[in-house]
Amino acid sequence: MSPKTSERGTKAGGRRGSLAEAMTPGRIVVLVLVVLALVFIFENTGETEIRLLIPVVTMPLWVALLSTGVIGALFGAFFMRRRR
Numbered sequence: 001m002s003p004k005t006s007e008r009g010t011k012a013g014g015r016r017g018s019l020a021e022a023m024t025p026g027r028i029v030v031l032v033l034v035v036l037a038l039v040f041i042f043e044n045t046g047e048t049e050i051r052l053l054i055p056v057v058t059m060p061l062w063v064a065l066l067s068t069g070v071i072g073a074l075f076g077a078f079f080m081r082r083r084r
Contacts, residue, residue: 041065 044061051057 037069041069 041062044065046061047058048061048064049056049058050064
């Protein structure tokens with residue numbers, strides 16, 4: 001077996017390992033929390049009234065929950081990026 005052949009084998013094995021390296025315990029916890037949040041959001045489909053400063057808006061509860069989650073995630077990403 002030549003050195004070139006053995007290098008290819010380690011690179012192919014390294015690619016498989018990169019997925020395992022990318023899935024850190026913190027990322028797994030975040031992924032599980034995102035899935036649980038989405039299940040919670042889409043289980044709450046009833047209509048609700050929401051006051052947006054002055055007007056009262058009637059919308060499905062899942063839309064309000066999802067938009068609040070997205071806004072929170074954007075703020076979190078913004079502040080984490082500024083900290084670095």
